[in-house]
Amino acid sequence: MNTTTLPTAPRTTAPAARAARAMRRLGPGWFLVSPSVALLLLWMLVPLAMTVYFSTIRYNLLYPGDNDFVGFENFYYFLTDAGFVPGMLNTLLLVGSVLLISVVLGVLIAALLEAAEFPGRGLVRVLLISPFFIMPTVSALIWKNLLFHPVSGILAALWKFFGARPIDWLAEYPLLSVIIIVSWQWLPFAILILMTAMQSLDQEQKEAARLDGAGPLAIFWHLTLPHLARPIAVVVMIETIFLLSVFAEIFTTTSGGPGYASTNLAYLIYNQALLQFDVGMASAGGLIAVVIANIAAIVLVRMLGKNLTEKY
């Protein structure tokens, strides 16, 4: 917080300048930003520092008092843990598939909603958006007990109706099930953003294209999709941030299993900290997750950031 030397400050006599500097240090500006600065320190820096500290010591809740400094041992054990590689792959698969599903289906559904005039369109819109407002735990439970359940689920009833053997989704396709649940939650977000974006497409451009001989498909391909490039970038960025840390859906349905089949990084860290009580290793895992999230963020900004800053 260096406010003492401002290059544009008017040159005044030395005592006056000193007085002004003192004023600034005591002045309302510093005073007024202090709550937010204090909050940031308290809520971000302190936990981060503590995590870094925990990651370098032996810290297992089962062995209280045994807190020696161990260097990078926790990192070594986390990276070589049997769950780390599947956890990483599952995280990537989960993020990638949900992004793909929500963007592709989002564009198509938004385009259909935009193109079609039918009674009850407003209601359909609300219904399409509503999964977004259901909390992850609840939606995962709905999927688990009402849809995926091999005995009482709707899908099981459907399979039985056609004479097939019902699938135990959560046991046989655990990661796919989680992907379906998370996609169901995040598709509404994509639809919401893309639908709004689609409404801002200049109608005269569409009319000009119609006069130029473009059919609905050509208009979609040559006008609508390029117009959606920016909102799609927004959807991808925001969803990535939240999808990297999916937890509740896994916790309430598969508990990461069977084995590590549906364990992602967030769940692995939880597993270390609160099931194996190894806070030190969980902290190391948390820091690794921070690094991975930052790598993802940098890649995304490189890839899509240009799309966001470019003006039309």
Next chain:
Amino acid sequence: MAELKIRNLTKGFDGLEIIKGIDLDIRDREFVVFVGPSGCGKSTLLRLIAGLEDVSGGQIELDGRDITDLPPAARDLAMVFQTYALYPHMSVRRNLSFALELARADKQEIARKVEDAARILELGPLLERKPRQLSGGQRQRVAIGRAIVRNPRIFLFDEPLSNLDAALRVQMRLELARLHQELKATMIYVTHDQVEAMTLADKVVVLNGGRIEQVGSPMTLYHSPANMFVAAFIGTPRMGFLKGRVGAVNADGCAVEVDAGCRLVLPLGGAALAVGDPVTLGIRPEHLNRSETGPCLMEVTADVSERLGSDTYCHVRTDSGEPLTVRIRGDFSPRYGERLRLSLDVDHCHLFDRDGQAIGQPLQQVA
């Protein structure tokens, strides 16, 4: 060849009739301007011709072919939009070639047509740019270029100049006139600006409330407006109107008693007029003179004046309370409240009956 025939065309939105039965013929190579106040249906009429709106009733015929129900692309028309409607993520070159690519035209032919259009509109150095890198006037030219490459039977313009600043508008107006001559094209042009209508048109169509008020050359509209609406709409400042009564009618003229305090004899055949009928006398600012003598003198009170240098437009009020505008020499500016004497140019007076229709057209024809 491009001959457009419109027969009894109607269009309604949600039960509200916007176009109330239009009949119009547009000949080959004509520059036709639709003009009217906002909400008169001129843009809707253009969009009906383009096929962007569905017709409620009536028929549109292009070169003997009924195009009423054809999709826009099949009508062989090109349109220039008010907001230009360029495709923002395509280069100028692709904007120009888009329609031809969709029609799967030969690559060399596309290149040739794009080059031609770029040459006519001086777009050569801009071909690789994106629309956002162009100025308003350049975007406008690209929009026109997009129409030219398609070589349509008719060019449609929907208020193409209204997004440009005043100086550029004058320049583009001249370019459009030149383009019309060069391309020998049939053009339909919608505007609310009567200056554009007067300067560009071979034929002006004045619309009001979804109906055609009058069709004619700009000079016909100026000299022989068919009714009070056209008389007031064409010409700046607008025509002044004075209420009056028919005083006497005989074989070679009819005398009008103007409420504002004068009596004049107009060389009308007295068609269908009876003594005592209420009439309205129309007189343009340029046909009123400040004068102490003359055939028809009227005393008025000066209101504010607008001095333009070459002329002064002096707003006055007659003793009957009706506003009039007078064009006088630029070096004269009456004081507010000053009494002036005006004489009316009898040859340029227009007379309208109680329904606003002109009486005894034409008073005066100019070759």
